[in-house]
Amino acid sequence: MDSQVPPREPILTLPGALTAYVALLAAIHLGRMLLPPELDDLVIExxxxxxxxxxxxxxxMPFPGGFGAxxxxxxSYSLxxxxxxxxxxxVLWLLPFGSALARRFGAMRFFVFMAVTAVGGAAAHLLTHEHELAPMIGASASVSGAMAAAIRFAFVRGSFLSFNRGDADEAARVPAQPLLRALRDPRVLGFLGVWFAVNIIFGVGAIAIGADGASVAWQAHIGGFFTGLLLFSLFDPIPRAGRRAEVAASDTSDLH
Known part of the structure; x- marks a missing residue:
């Protein structure tokens, strides 16, 4: 009798939550493209x-939307x-990190997490751009937060940036490193160094990426990044390796 091996899901297959998030961004932008310029300006405001x-x-100054806005x-700016x-x-930056995070968190946690990191990015932008009239838009703060959260487990053996990884679901559910241990990992530190360097180069150099000449809001990126890095554990449903061992020992001791 032949044994059947369950199919392994490709590591870059998009989970439903991420597909829905990307589709929402695209749908909102397509809808705005159909608006006359004056109405689109109102949407931005x-x-x-x-x-x-x-x-x-x-x-x-008074702005449309009043207190609600x-x-x-x-x-909403992140959409x-x-x-x-x-x-x-x-989306290009979000695909590998957001895919792993959406699989790990599930749809509801993923959507709330993206909203929370957007708030973190907006707060950082507000602190560093007080009184500024130019609107900030874009999902970069949330993308940065997703990247920061993903590196908590991305380099662990079996995860999606390790050399020995399983299928997509398995790679997304390896136990994450505690924050302090992750910050001692040379691979994580290398990633952080490159990420911060790229953001500072684009931000301080006022280099725009597809934003019609608008400069990159790099402070918002950093705000979203730190929000994702620090709040990851509040959203993570997968126990740490040490906690798994404690839970297993507790379950064994309860057996009679």
């Missing part, structure tokens, strides 16, 4: 993140993009 909106000085724009190349650049 309503849903883009504008630091001046939170100005408490005598120079404060002060709340929802902390997340808007300047053009297709802006979306494409974000």
């Amino acid at each position: 309503l849903f883009g993140f504008i630091p001046k909106r939170y100005d408490q000085t005598l120079l404060a 002060k709340v929802w724009s902390f997340v 808007l993009h300047a053009n297709l190349s802006h979306i494409g650049f974000n």
Whole structure:
């Protein structure tokens, strides 16, 4: 009798949650492309993140959306993009890291996580761009947060950036490294160094990527990155390696 080996899912097959997220970004941008310019400008004012909106000085200005926009724009800005190349650049970075994260978290945790990292990016942008009138848009802060969260387990043996990895689902569910241990891993430190260098080069050099000449909001990227790195454990459903051993020992001791 021949034994059947279950099929191994390709590591880059997109999970449903990530596919839905990318489709939402594309659908929103396509809808905006169909609007006349004045209505599209209104959408940006309503849903883009504008630091001046939170100005408490005598120079404060009224903005469309009132108080509600002060709340929802902390997340809604991340769903808007300047053009297709802006979306494409974000999606390109998101595919490997977001795929692993969506498999690990499941759809609901993944969507909430992307929203929380968007908030972290907006908060960092607000702190560093007080009184600025130019709106910030784009999913880069959330993408950065997903990348930061993924490196907590990406280099662990069997995960998607290790040399000995399983199928996509197995690679996404290896136990993550504790934060302090991850920050001592040379591979993680190397990744962090390259990531920060790229963001600083693009940000300080005012180099635009598919954003019609707009400079990169690199402070928001860093805010989203640190939010994802620090809050990963609050979302992670997979126990750490040490916790797994404790749970297994506890289950054994409860048997009679």
